Amino acid sequence: MAAPGQSRFVSQLKRYYALYTGGFIGFVVLLSILEQMGVPNKMLGYIFLGVTVLLYAGIGILSRTSDVAEYYVAGRRVPAFFNGMAVGADWMSAASFIGLAGTLYLSGYDGLAFVLGWTGGFVLVALLLAPYLRKFGQYTIPDFLGARYGGNIPRTIGVFAAILCSFTYVIAQIYGVGLITSRFTGLDFGTGVFVGLGSILVCSFLGGMRAVTWTQVAQYVILILAYMIPVIWLSVKHTGNPIPQVAYGYVLEKVTAREQVLNDPSTPEGAREAEVRSIFRQREKTVRDHLKALDAEGERYLASEKARLVKTVADLQARRDTDPKVLEAANRAVADFPADVATARRTWRREAEADREKSGPVMAHAEPFAGPDEATRDNKRKNFMALVLCLMVGTAALPHILMRFYTTTSVREARHSVFWSLFFISLLYLTAPALAVLAKYDVYTLLVGSSFSELPSWVSAWASVDKTLMNVTDINHDGIVQLAEITIGGDLIVLATPEIAGLPYVITALVAAGGLASALSTADGLMLTISNSLSHDVYYKMIDPKAPTGRRLFIAKALLLGVAVFAAYITSLKPGHILFLVGAAFSLAASAFFPALALGIFWKRANKTGAVLGMLGGLFTCMLYMYITYPFFGVNAPLWWDIDPISGGIFGILVGFVGVIAGSLLTAAPGKDLQNLVDQVRYPSLDGDSKL
Amino acid sequence: MQLKDKHKQYWQQNLRLTGVLLAIWFVVTFVVGWFARDLQSVTFLGFPLSFYMSAQGALLIYVALVGYYAYRMDKLDREYEVHERDQ
Numbered sequence: 206m207a208a209p210g211q212s213r214f215v216s217q218l219k220r221y222y223a224l225y226t227g228g229f230i231g232f233v234v235l236l237s238i239l240e241q242m243g244v245p246n247k248m249l250g251y252i253f254l255g256v257t258v259l260l261y262a263g264i265g266i267l268s269r270t271s272d273v274a275e276y277y278v279a280g281r282r283v284p285a286f287f288n289g290m291a292v293g294a295d296w297m298s299a300a301s302f303i304g305l306a307g308t309l310y311l312s313g314y315d316g317l318a319f320v321l322g323w324t325g326g327f328v329l330v331a332l333l334l335a336p337y338l339r340k341f342g343q344y345t346i347p348d349f350l351g352a353r354y355g356g357n358i359p360r361t362i363g364v365f366a367a368i369l370c371s372f373t374y375v376i377a378q379i380y381g382v383g384l385i386t387s388r389f390t391g392l393d394f395g396t397g398v399f400v401g402l403g404s405i406l407v408c409s410f411l412g413g414m415r416a417v418t419w420t421q422v423a424q425y426v427i428l429i430l431a432y433m434i435p436v437i438w439l440s441v442k443h444t445g446n447p448i449p450q451v452a453y454g455y456v457l458e459k460v461t462a463r464e465q466v467l468n469d470p471s472t473p474e475g476a477r478e479a480e481v482r483s484i485f486r487q488r489e490k491t492v493r494d495h496l497k498a499l500d501a502e503g504e505r506y507l508a509s510e511k512a513r514l515v516k517t518v519a520d521l522q523a524r525r526d527t528d529p530k531v532l533e534a535a536n537r538a539v540a541d542f543p544a545d546v547a548t549a550r551r552t553w554r555r556e557a558e559a560d561r562e563k564s565g566p567v568m569a570h571a572e573p574f575a576g577p578d579e580a581t582r583d584n585k586r587k588n589f590m591a592l593v594l595c596l597m598v599g600t601a602a603l604p605h606i607l608m609r610f611y612t613t614t615s616v617r618e619a620r621h622s623v624f625w626s627l628f629f630i631s632l633l634y635l636t637a638p639a640l641a642v643l644a645k646y647d648v649y650t651l652l653v654g655s656s657f658s659e660l661p662s663w664v665s666a667w668a669s670v671d672k673t674l675m676n677v678t679d680i681n682h683d684g685i686v687q688l689a690e691i692t693i694g695g696d697l698i699v700l701a702t703p704e705i706a707g708l709p710y711v712i713t714a715l716v717a718a719g720g721l722a723s724a725l726s727t728a729d730g731l732m733l734t735i736s737n738s739l740s741h742d743v744y745y746k747m748i749d750p751k752a753p754t755g756r757r758l759f760i761a762k763a764l765l766l767g768v769a770v771f772a773a774y775i776t777s778l779k780p781g782h783i784l785f786l787v788g789a790a791f792s793l794a795a796s797a798f799f800p801a802l803a804l805g806i807f808w809k810r811a812n813k814t815g816a817v818l819g820m821l822g823g824l825f826t827c828m829l830y831m832y833i834t835y836p837f838f839g840v841n842a843p844l845w846w847d848i849d850p851i852s853g854g855i856f857g858i859l860v861g862f863v864g865v866i867a868g869s870l871l872t873a874a875p876g877k878d879l880q881n882l883v884d885q886v887r888y889p890s891l892d893g894d895s896k897l
Numbered sequence: 898m899q900l901k902d903k904h905k906q907y908w909q910q911n912l913r914l915t916g917v918l919l920a921i922w923f924v925v926t927f928v929v930g931w932f933a934r935d936l937q938s939v940t941f942l943g944f945p946l947s948f949y950m951s952a953q954g955a956l957l958i959y960v961a962l963v964g965y966y967a968y969r970m971d972k973l974d975r976e977y978e979v980h981e982r983d984q
Contacts, residue, residue: 314933314947314948314951317951320956324955325959328918328959328962332962451942454943454944573933573937589930590927617967620971624967627959628960631957635952635956887911888907890980890982891979
């Protein structure tokens with residue numbers, strides 16, 4: 206492409222997106238005027254989500270294409286700055302947008318592993334992969350493996366691994382889409398999933414990578430505005446400083462001071478907290494006694510307990526002066542009583558664990574690896590490090606991210622575009638810890654110590670949505686809220702911040718639209734990766750290399766539709782465990798791809814046997830470790846060196862490197878043509894370049 | 898094709914730069930993280946230093962590392978005449 210054409214294209218893009226951003230802000234202002242005029246909240250939610258989803262579909266229709274290079278790599282003319290935004294939206298999923306601040310709220314310093322891992326990985330992308338993959342300049346990541354190591358076996362393993370980790374990840378995204386659409390529009394979960402999916406499809410179906418790119422830029426603008434506005438508002442409210450990232454150090458000091466008061470039984474507030482905690486300790490003991498009796502007597506104990514509860518109800522009914530509320534509670538206890546021994550054991554264990562958590566002192570937000578003894582602290586530190594490493598290496602191995610660097614105009618632009626990507630991503634990741642601290646301060650000062658008769662309206666509103674998200678119960682019957690009496694779910698923090706800060710409902714709708722944008726944009730990128738691997742790598746490269754372009758694109762689109770419907774079906778079964786699904790995708794990608802990709806560029810001696818051995822070994826080790834240790838699968842084997850299942854990638858990466866190195870050294874060096882390919886990839890421009 | 902000495906030097910320079918930046922990345926992430934408990938008592942801008950590093954400091958350094966690499970490699974490409982000409 207000639208330089209003047211590209212620079213005109215860039216200035217045109219800048220004008221379009223500046224207009225678009227202005228238009229979007231105008232739209233938010235217009236809706237807030239409508240809110241003042243008394244338009245009901247539910248209506249505002251509908252308009253907000255409806256307009257943004259139509260907008261994405263509109264961009265998809267405008268960018269429709271039937272050109273192969275446009276469909277797979279957006280014509281390779283995406284400027285660094287805009288590719289940065291697209292990577293940002295592609296990268297930041299529902300887990301980042303909704304889940305991250307909540308995780309930080311709940312686990313304090315230890316949650317920062319996600320912040321470090323999801324940003325620091327881009328250093329690896331920039332230094333080890335992006336420029337070289339761009340120089341290689343094909344369409345997918347399996348393409349690189351196939352060309353570098355020769356033959357269809359490395360490519361096939363690449364396709365399998367790409368589909369495995371992208372599919373694991375996409376389920377978590379569609380789940381997020383369903384959650385948001387159902388919560389803010391009142392549609393049921395399944396319908397929400399299919400409505401969201403429709404807009405993903407219109408976009409990627411018509412225009413492939415080209416449509417996805419320009420939609421992702423639009424989605425980035427919405428998601429970053431939606432994330433920043435409530436936090437800036439909170440920051441001004443608490444500190445008078447509109448830059449939350451700078452100001453929250455001061456709020457963190459105050460939160461730390463509050464933690465000390467609440468943990469000190471000699472202060473009146475601390476004494477009340479201690480009282481609630483001792484009630485929880487008592488409850489835990491009762492439940493553990495039940496469990497012990499259950500272990501000893503089994504079925505018989507369960508039957509006698511049930512009979513006792515039924516008798517209580519009968520006694521209450523016999524008396525005339527029974528409070529109807531007490532009777533109702535007794536009836537509920539009978540109805541909720543576990544049906545068999547296995548259920549009873551599971552429910553009671555969960556109860557005991559919940560009570561135990563509530564009976565401990567308030568965790569210090571800023572303290573790293575907090576624990577009662579040295580062994581616990583060391584263990585936490587080790588797992589923190591392992592998780593950070595898995596997330597970072599996984600970042601540098603997830604195909605839907607790496608493939609975005611094929612879309613820039615040159616190697617130089619690819620390097621710059623990693624910089625812009627990390628810049629745009631960091632805006633959100635620098636803000637999330639601030640949001641967690643500001644929200645915590647509000648809860649610790651406004652909610653704790655307030656009276657049960659005048660709880661703010663958002664508390665009851667969210668409690669009615671889901672008890673695990675928000676629940677306040679007067680445990681010690683003093684009419685005052687203690688911290689230990691509050692249960693807050695992580696996913697609530699971002700979605701409820703506007704209400705906690707007392708902002709208009711429009712901002713709540715904006716945040717919902719932002720969360721939807723983050724989930725949709727990531728799902729777009731992932732589904733495209735899956736269908737491209739199938740249509741390009743499997744169909745075109747392996748089954749029918751002579752296929753005409755029309756048929757290739759038709760196959761790509763048909764597969765996309767199939768993948769989407771299948772993913773939606775799996776999601777509607779609610780496999781759950783979102784954070785584990787996301788973490789697993791990273792560990793799997795890190796184990797399967799990173800060693801073969803990085804060594805393929807930096808070590809000429811790496812050959813096909815090594816790549817096959819390393820990729821299969823890494824992937825297998827990681828899958829095996831997750832299967833035997835993650836409770837969901839029910840094997841419950843002992844952990845290796847106390848590493849949590851989510852960080853199983855650490856073993857996979859190690860085996861992957863050993864596999865590539867050992868396999869390569871034991872067999873002959875790769876041929877001259879493959880070594881020449883490595884040289885060509887290493888230099889942005891070299892005499893004898895066959896490509897571009 | 899045959900690589901000239903100039904090309905080999907370019908690659909060596911690139912490897913050295915990559916190595917240095919990766920070392921900084923490693924120290925900022927893993928060494929600072931390992932000693933996080935010891936850095937708690939130091940205060941920086943009102944934050945405990947360990948919290949600041951993991952929540953902000955490391956991120957700013959990552960952005961700087963990637964930015965510096967892009968800037969430095971642009972110069973290196975031109976110096977060794979391996980830059981893309983049609984830009």
